[in-house]
Amino acid sequence: MGELVIEMPDVGEGVAEAELVEWFVKPGDPVLEDMVLAAVMTDKATVEIPSPVNGTILWLGAEIGDKVAVKAPLLRIEVAGGVGEAPETSAQMVPAAANVEASSSYAEPHPAIHEQVQKPLASPAVRLQAKEAGLDLHDIRGTGPLGAITHEDMELYLAKGAPARSKSAEPARKTEVEEIRLTGLRRRIAEKMTLAASRIPHITYVEEIDVTDLEDLRSRMNEDRTPDQPKLTILPFLMQALVIAIAEQPGVNATFNDEAGIITRHSAVHIGIATQTPAGLTVPVLRNAEARDVWDCATQLNRLAEAARTGTVLREELTGSTITITSLGALGGVVTTPIINHPEVAIIGVNKIMMRPVWDGNRFIPRKMMNLSSSFDHRVVDGWDAATFIQRIKALIETPSLISIEYVVR
Structure with missing residues (x-):
């Protein structure tokens, strides 16, 4: 022994x-x-x-x-x-x-x-998913190495129908309390958010954007895509618009070392994608968006999001972003106040698309509208520059053909 x-x-x-x-x-x-x-x-x-x-x-x-x-x-x-x-x-x-x-x-x-x-053998992400779903991992058969329970095992178990919980005739009064120690990724998120909120004076700028034409274009491109091409969302188009707008406003694609008083402007556009996972919020990085087209951005976006959700994202894919996009999809709300991903100086928040009546000068017509709620570090980005940057993005999104033209030019 x-x-x-x-x-x-x-x-x-x-x-x-x-x-x-x-x-x-x-x-x-x-x-x-x-x-x-x-x-x-x-x-x-x-x-x-x-x-x-x-x-x-x-x-x-x-x-x-x-x-x-x-x-x-x-x-x-x-x-x-x-x-x-x-x-x-x-x-x-x-x-x-x-x-x-x-x-x-x-x-x-x-x-x-x-x-x-x-x-039962399972990763932290799988355990959290089971806890949130109210499942007992002992009831799930694992197919991973040494019988480890995987995300696929969880999905299969849920698809077959988890045992229903019985309800009492009368709801019982609850008196229990639960104290949860802040650990792991949740503690990292708390520390980073505290750092950003306490050290960065945020200015949030909200603009309404008409995405009707972009949504029509996106729908046509998805219908005509080849089997090896990913389904397009609005985010790859927004990434392309960011690249174009950053070329004219390079001050927003920067990181700020406030202790040394040094602003570093980056020529490469490395876009952090705030991604919700079973374990919490992570920000995988899509690198060199300036060298990619819409389809390539969509492919990388899907790959990074899946890797983040399954816990397979590489360490080097979680660092080095120069600007961040955050989106809650259909839950995006009307307005948000996103917190900057320190030490960056800007974050672009995408709100949900809603059909609204818009006055065209003669009558109200239905249009697909979406707000961008974006925050900037007011120490290094002036309000005028922030507004100019968002207005440029607005012009590109509302006339999506400009995105393709600018990509060909660069």
């Missing part, structure tokens, strides 16, 4: 510590090689830590929400069959005698070992 100490792995990019957001095991649980033991979160991504060996959990070195330094002991595993080599970056072997906690004996693993683990 031997004991393996699993250390907090070095995830690179200068990260000195990570937050523990999920334990998948507890002391006494048997584990198999490659079984996920824990999930940790850095500023950029969630990382799952697998077991390098077969064995039994002896000790857990942190609680959910704790920040653990790289190379610090995270957990200990009793290894059957003697002490072997361990990955230098994540674990270190020590003699079993060094263990001061009580341990249970462990026999060679058998085919049903993963069924002995009481907690």
